[in-house]
Amino acid sequence: MTEPILELRHISKRFDMTQALDDVSLAIYPGEIHALVGENGAGKSTLIKIATGVHQPDTGEILVQGRPVVIHNSQEAQALGIAAIYQEPMIFPDLNVAENIFISHRSRGPIVRWNKMYQDAREILAKLGVVMDVRQSAQGLTVAQQQTVEIARAISLDVRVLIMDEPTSALSLHEVQQLFKLVRSLRDRGIAVLFIGHRLEEVFDIADRITVLRDGKLISSRPRSEATVEQVIRDMVGREVEEFFAKSSVRLGELVMSVRGLTKHNVFTDVNFDLHRGEVLGFAGLVGSHRTDVALALFGIEPADAGEIVIDGKSVHIRSPQQAMELGIAYVTEDRRKFGLVMPMPICANITLPTLPKYVNGLGLIQRQKEMEVAEEFRRRLNIMTPSVMNTVERLSGGNQQKVLLCKWLNVQPKVLILDEPTRGIDVGAKVEVHHMINDLAAQGIGIILISSDLPEVLAMSDRILVMHEGRQMGIYTREEATQEKIMAAAMGHPEAILERQA
Amino acid sequence: MQSSRLASLRRMQFLRSWEAILFFVFLAILLYNATRVPAYLTVGNQINVFYLYAEKIIVALIMTFIIINGEIDLSVASVMGLCAGVLGRLLEMGVRGEYAIAAALVTGLLCGLWNGLWIAYARLSSLIVTLAGMIMFRGLVWVMVEDRSITNFPAWINHLGQDAILGPFPLSLIIFFVLLIFAYIVLHHSAFGRYVYVIGNNREVARFSGVKVQQIKLILFATSGLISALAGVLYAARLGAMRSSTAEGFELEIITMVLLGGVNIFGGSGSLIGVLLSILTVLNLRNGMSLANITLQQQTGVIGALLIFSVLVPNLAGRVRAELNRRRFARLAAEQTAPAERKEVKAESK
Numbered sequence: 001m002t003e004p005i006l007e008l009r010h011i012s013k014r015f016d017m018t019q020a021l022d023d024v025s026l027a028i029y030p031g032e033i034h035a036l037v038g039e040n041g042a043g044k045s046t047l048i049k050i051a052t053g054v055h056q057p058d059t060g061e062i063l064v065q066g067r068p069v070v071i072h073n074s075q076e077a078q079a080l081g082i083a084a085i086y087q088e089p090m091i092f093p094d095l096n097v098a099e100n101i102f103i104s105h106r107s108r109g110p111i112v113r114w115n116k117m118y119q120d121a122r123e124i125l126a127k128l129g130v131v132m133d134v135r136q137s138a139q140g141l142t143v144a145q146q147q148t149v150e151i152a153r154a155i156s157l158d159v160r161v162l163i164m165d166e167p168t169s170a171l172s173l174h175e176v177q178q179l180f181k182l183v184r185s186l187r188d189r190g191i192a193v194l195f196i197g198h199r200l201e202e203v204f205d206i207a208d209r210i211t212v213l214r215d216g217k218l219i220s221s222r223p224r225s226e227a228t229v230e231q232v233i234r235d236m237v238g239r240e241v242e243e244f245f246a247k248s249s250v251r252l253g254e255l256v257m258s259v260r261g262l263t264k265h266n267v268f269t270d271v272n273f274d275l276h277r278g279e280v281l282g283f284a285g286l287v288g289s290h291r292t293d294v295a296l297a298l299f300g301i302e303p304a305d306a307g308e309i310v311i312d313g314k315s316v317h318i319r320s321p322q323q324a325m326e327l328g329i330a331y332v333t334e335d336r337r338k339f340g341l342v343m344p345m346p347i348c349a350n351i352t353l354p355t356l357p358k359y360v361n362g363l364g365l366i367q368r369q370k371e372m373e374v375a376e377e378f379r380r381r382l383n384i385m386t387p388s389v390m391n392t393v394e395r396l397s398g399g400n401q402q403k404v405l406l407c408k409w410l411n412v413q414p415k416v417l418i419l420d421e422p423t424r425g426i427d428v429g430a431k432v433e434v435h436h437m438i439n440d441l442a443a444q445g446i447g448i449i450l451i452s453s454d455l456p457e458v459l460a461m462s463d464r465i466l467v468m469h470e471g472r473q474m475g476i477y478t479r480e481e482a483t484q485e486k487i488m489a490a491a492m493g494h495p496e497a498i499l500e501r502q503a
Numbered sequence: 504m505q506s507s508r509l510a511s512l513r514r515m516q517f518l519r520s521w522e523a524i525l526f527f528v529f530l531a532i533l534l535y536n537a538t539r540v541p542a543y544l545t546v547g548n549q550i551n552v553f554y555l556y557a558e559k560i561i562v563a564l565i566m567t568f569i570i571i572n573g574e575i576d577l578s579v580a581s582v583m584g585l586c587a588g589v590l591g592r593l594l595e596m597g598v599r600g601e602y603a604i605a606a607a608l609v610t611g612l613l614c615g616l617w618n619g620l621w622i623a624y625a626r627l628s629s630l631i632v633t634l635a636g637m638i639m640f641r642g643l644v645w646v647m648v649e650d651r652s653i654t655n656f657p658a659w660i661n662h663l664g665q666d667a668i669l670g671p672f673p674l675s676l677i678i679f680f681v682l683l684i685f686a687y688i689v690l691h692h693s694a695f696g697r698y699v700y701v702i703g704n705n706r707e708v709a710r711f712s713g714v715k716v717q718q719i720k721l722i723l724f725a726t727s728g729l730i731s732a733l734a735g736v737l738y739a740a741r742l743g744a745m746r747s748s749t750a751e752g753f754e755l756e757i758i759t760m761v762l763l764g765g766v767n768i769f770g771g772s773g774s775l776i777g778v779l780l781s782i783l784t785v786l787n788l789r790n791g792m793s794l795a796n797i798t799l800q801q802q803t804g805v806i807g808a809l810l811i812f813s814v815l816v817p818n819l820a821g822r823v824r825a826e827l828n829r830r831r832f833a834r835l836a837a838e839q840t841a842p843a844e845r846k847e848v849k850a851e852s853k
Contacts, residue, residue, distance in 0.1 A: 301711065321713040331711070339711045342704045344771065353701060354712045356694045365692045408712075 003066055005030045005192045006051065006082065006161045011060035013046055013216075018425075020046040021057070022216040028161060033183060033193045035207030037200070039236055039488075040287050040453040043216040044196050048163050051194075052084045053077040078104060081160035083153075087169050089146035091138045097121065098134040101152045124152045128182060144175035151182060162186060163194045168202055169288050169470075180206050198286050200229055200492045212236055229494060230485070237455055237484035252463070253277025255313075256447040257329075257416050259298075262307035267293045268471035271307070275416060275447040280438060282462030283451040285491050289468040291451045292334060295418045298449075299331035300324040311416075325354060328415035332405055332422060334451070336398075340405045343394040347386060348375035350393055351407045378407040383433065399430025406437065417441060418449045423457060435461060455484050469493040521765035521817050525780040532784060536791035543794070550671055552790045557675035557741070558583065558734040559753055560782050563760045564679075564686045565730045567778045569723050570761055571690075573703040573770025574622060574629035576727045578636030580753035581644070582614045583735030587745040588644040590736055591653035600657045608732045614640055615728020616721070623720035637754065645747045654744040664740025675737045682730075687775045695719070703770030759806060760785055763813045785809075 004027035013021040021043045028034050038044050049055040051062070053071035061068050064080045071077050074084075091100055098121035121134040130148050138149065147167055154162055164183070168176045183193055183206060197203045203210060204224065211221040212235040219235045253276055262271040268290040275281050283291045297304040300318040309316050311327050318324050324331070333339040341350050348371045352359055359371050375389035382403045386396060393404055402422065409417065419438070423431045438461055442448055452458045458465055465482050467474045467490040474490040489495055537543045553560070562579050569576050586607040593603035614636065621632045663674050690696040698719050702709045709716050739745040764781030766773025785806060792802045 299711075321711060322715065325713045333711060338705075339707050342701050342708050344704060345700065349697065349701075353697075353708075353714070356697060360694050364694070365688070366694060366697060 002029055002031075004028055004063075005065060006194075007063040007066075008047070008051065009061050009063065011047070011050060011057045011062075013050060013055060013058050015046075019216050021050070023060070024213070024216070024218045025060075026211065026218065026221070028192045028194055030160065030190045030192050031187055032208045033187050033195055033206055035195045035197060035203045035210045036213065037197065037203055037210065037232060037236060038213035039455065041215075042213040042236075044213055045165070046216075047213070048084055048165055048194075048196065051077070051161075051163060052082060075104075078157055078159075081158060082163070083157060083159040083161070084163035084165060085147060085150045085154070085167055086165045087167065089143065089150050091141070091146045091149060093139045094137070096135050096137050097132055097141075097149055100138050100149050101134075101156050104153065104157060120156070121152070124156050128152060128155065129185065130182070142175070143170045144172075144178065147171075147179065148182065151186070155186075159191065161192045161194065163196075165196045166198065166288075167195075168197060168199065176202065198288075198492060200232065200489075200494050203232075204229065229489075233485050233488050233492070233494075237488045252279050253445055256311065258308075258310040260308045260310075262294065262297060262304050262309065264293060264297055264302065264304050267302075268297075268468070271466075271468075271473050273466055273473075273476060275449065277415075277445040277447055278442050279464070280442050280448045280450050280462045282458040282465040283449060283468065284453075284455065284458050284465050284487050285468035286453070288470055289491065290471040291468050292420055293471075294468075295331055295420055295449065295451060298324065298416075298418060299329055301331075325412060325414075328413075329418065330354075330409040330412045330414035330416070331418045332409050332420060334420035334424065336401055336405055341393045341401060341408075344392050346390045347379075347384070347393055347396075347404050348372050348389040350404055351375045351378060351389075351411055353408060354412050374411065375407075378411070382407060382437065397427075397430075399426035399433075402426050402430065402434065406434070410441070414446060416447045416449070418451070420451045421453065422450070423452070423454065455487060459484065459487070467491050467495075521813065522774065522777045522780060524816065525763075525765070525777065525784055525813075529780055529784040529787065532787045532791060536787060536794065540791075540794045543791075546671055548790075550673075550676065552786045553676055553679070554673055554741075556782075556786055557673070557679055558738040558750070559757050560760070560786075561675070561679050561682060561734045561737070562727075562731055562753070563757050563778060563782060564682055564775070565723075565727045566757050566761045567764070567766055567773065567775055568686070568690060568699055569629075569727055570758070570766045570768065571703045571770055571773050572699050572720065572723055573706070574720065574723070575633065575758070575768075576618065576629065576724065577633040577754050577758075578614065578618060578640055579727060579731040579734075579757060580750045581637045581640035582611050582728055582731035583738060583750035583753065584644045584745075584747070585614065585640040585647075586611045586732035586735035587739035587749045588647045588653075588747070590739055591656075591745045592647055594656055594660075595653055600660055604660075604736055607736050608729060611728040611730075611732020611735065612725055613728070615725040615731070618728065619721040619724030622724060623717040629724075641747075641751070644749075648745070648747045650747060652744055652746045656740065656743055660740045661743045664737060664743065673741075675741065678733070678737070683775070683779065690775055695722075699723070700771060703767075703772075705771075759810055763810055765813065765817070781813075 006028045008024060008026045011021050011024045012019070024043070024047065026047070036044050036047070046055060050057050053073045053076050062071060063069065064082070069080060071080065077083070092103065095103070098117050101121050101124065102117055118134050125132055125134065128148070128151065130152070132145065132148065138146065141149065151162070167179060171179060183195070187193055195203070195206060207224050209221065209223050210227045210232060212219045212232060214236060255274055256277050257275040259271060259273050263269050271294055273281060283294070285291045293302065296302040298309065298318065300320045300323055303319050309318060316327060318327065337343065342353070352371050352374065356366070359367050361367050372389060378384070379386065379389055384396070384400050384403050386400065393401055396404065406422070423434050426434070438448060438450065450458065450461055459482055462479065464476055464478050465487060466476045467487055469491055470493065474493070474495050477486060542548055562583070566576060566579065589610045590603050590607040593606055594600065618629070618632050618636050621627045622629045666673065668674050669677055690699065698709065698714050701712070701714060702716055702719060706716055735750060738750055760781050761778055762768060763785065764773065764778035766778065788805065789802050792805065
């Protein structure tokens with residue numbers, strides 16, 4: 001057996017509270033396409049960043065051709081022959097193709113020899129079997145062409161390990177096939193390819209070896225010939241279920257929201273669901289499933305292009321967040337810092353922001369006392385750890401910030417509450433409290449849409465689960481029929497895989 | 504007990520704030536001037552200190568809102584000039600003074616709406632839109648007035664601009680103080696003021712909370728136009744004349760006073776108290792220097808130095824605090840991770 005070109009031994013990496021990687025060992029051989037799969041947050045990206053020198057491992061070592069190395073940054077990784085291509089190609093739109101290919105070259109002399117550069121660029125593209133005008137500006141290139149330019153850039157640097165992070169997510173079927181042809185030709189020339197993907201079909205199409213990560217641990221690594229779709233899915237989802245407060249059965253009330261054929265061009269298509277009072281409807285899916293975009297359409301931030309939304313029996317066109325709020329919809333964002341809370345402002349001011357007009361007296365002045373009372377009430381109810389509601393939000397822990405965000409939207413007294421990743425990045429204690437609260441709210445008759453990438457959470461908390469894959473709705477599963485395997489198979493665009501096995 | 508602890512906490516915060524530093528700088532300047540110049544602390548001299556800057560400090564009030572909102576308005580001085588020009592030309596043509604003043608105010612409002620529409624609804628950068636406005640409105644004055652000087656104002660307009668009308672106070676100062684109180688209430692106690700801060704901190708959070716971001720920006724710029732027009736009219740009335748170059752360069756002095764007051768140039772923080780203290784400091788500093796026969800040019804240099812100082816001090820203090828925090832955290836983290844046992848979890852890989 002040949003020597004691995006890149007070997008990671010016992011790599012661990014911790015970010016604050018999360019163990020991103022836990023004792024992961026991985027060997028990549030020349031002339032092999034090695035696929036890496038896993039749920040969101042399984043540690044794939046961290047692994048790539050460690051291999052390319054963006055992050056340093058806490059423990060463990062990296063070997064290149066059997067020699068231990070320390071990689072401080074991506075330039076050093078490049079010098080060792082390791083390069084990465086990401087979902088969004090790193091292309092300079094104002095430069096032409098040849099300039100983009102040679103952008104990282106430092107040793108071509110102080111003066112640009114244009115003719116030599118164009119000639120070299122043409123040679124590299126010819127080697128890859130690609131037809132492209134090297135003088136063309138990168139501006140007009142498609143994503144697929146931009147990726148080709150990136151691959152050419154890597155080749156020009158004499159790369160031996162090419163890491164591709166979900167390169168197919170923005171490509172059409174035909175472009176994917178072109179890309180795979182290219183990747184196979186690289187493999188045949190002895191380059192090692194580490195391919196991160198979440199379309200199982202593609203992974204099984206291209207990979208020679210499939211490795212599954214889950215919660216920062218390496219679960220399995222098998223040659224493709226020995227792997228099956230069901231096995232891989234089971235490895236991906238077999239998570240330990242944490243202390244869950246499972247959804248208590250609530251008798252479903254009347255219909256509160258009904259969505260038919262909701263579509264936003266190039267984002268999501270034909271989303272259909274009903275939501276009842278007291279129901280928790282889970283939204284499952286992986287990165288790029290556009291679950292959040294559906295929520296943004298319902299909340300009027302990015303209105304949908306087509307389809308019907310019926311609330312309390314009335315057909316509505318939601319065009320702005322103000323309108324959505326008037327209709328009784330609240331959206332708790334997944335990104336607290338960017339969209340959720342004003343970090344340098346007091347807790348109470350954040351809680352009252354959407355409903356501020358209610359706290360204004362006849363003279364147009366804000367009644368601070370009333371604001372404080374409401375915030376104080378919420379602080380007690382949700383057990384927010386702070387000496388005073390006048391403290392700024394930025395001084396709270398992530399879990400407490402999340403609670404403030406929830407208070408802000410509960411104070412609106414919504415009929416439909418959309419929770420987008422409400423427990424991401426908060427500690428277990430706060431998580432359990434949030435789960436309790438979701439239950440309470442459902443019991444009060446609020447219809448809840450729970451978007452979560454945490455499969456056990458979705459399964460435990462939801463009455464029904466809607467699964468999306470790349471903007472398409474793959475199905476709605478009731479609590480009884482849903483299993484981790486089924487949901488994951490649907491989220492990977494393969495709803496049949498598990499069903500067939502059971503049939 | 505908790506409330507008293509909170510109060511003392513707030514007192515501590517105030518003492519470390521830029522407003523506190525400004526307050527002591529202002530007191531020092533006042534005392535120094537008072538010891539050197541006998542009549543310095545008389546009401547007459549203090550009113551004089553304000554009177555010569557009345558128009559600029561009126562505009563500084565609305566500029567405070569705009570900068571806290573995360574924008575800037577460079578066109579204020581040109582709007583002042585343009586509105587003074589409209590007033591002057593109409594008076595020249597024999598239009599009655601009241602109508603001429605009304606027309607000047609409407610002109611300012613339109614200028615502000617023009618800026619605001621581009622900034623709020625086309626989401627263009629206010630720096631560029633108002634820079635264009637500054638050039639364009641000034642250009643209009645030149646077209647209207649050319650290189651003449653218009654001086655034939657009715658006596659009542661000159662009277663309002665130049666004489667004390669309430670006790671020792673001239674109209675411009677009364678307007679300033681009324682607007683100051685109004686602005687303080689709006690900025691610090693109304694929903695509108697809260698929205699101004701929220702948008703300045705994070706426009707997206709405001710949008711996701713159902714705040715009408717565009718409407719608020721439009722109102723701010725329209726008001727800025729209107730206030731600038733008022734200031735332009737007062738300025739022309741005080742001088743009893745206007746020319747094409749009237750109020751040229753005022754925008755920088757106005758913005759300087761606002762920033763010196765501790766308002767964050769990137770928006771989101773600052774207070775009218777700070778701006779008032781900054782106004783007091785700058786005016787007394789300038790007045791003191793004038794009395795000490797320091798030339799206007801040299802004065803400008805001192806103000807510039809003070810501005811750098813105002814950005815530097817909170818910045819350095821913040822960095823020192825961040826560095827200390829970082830070290831403390833690093834120490835804590837080291838203490839915590841050292842004894843924690845490393846979990847040895849075997850991967851199920853073959």
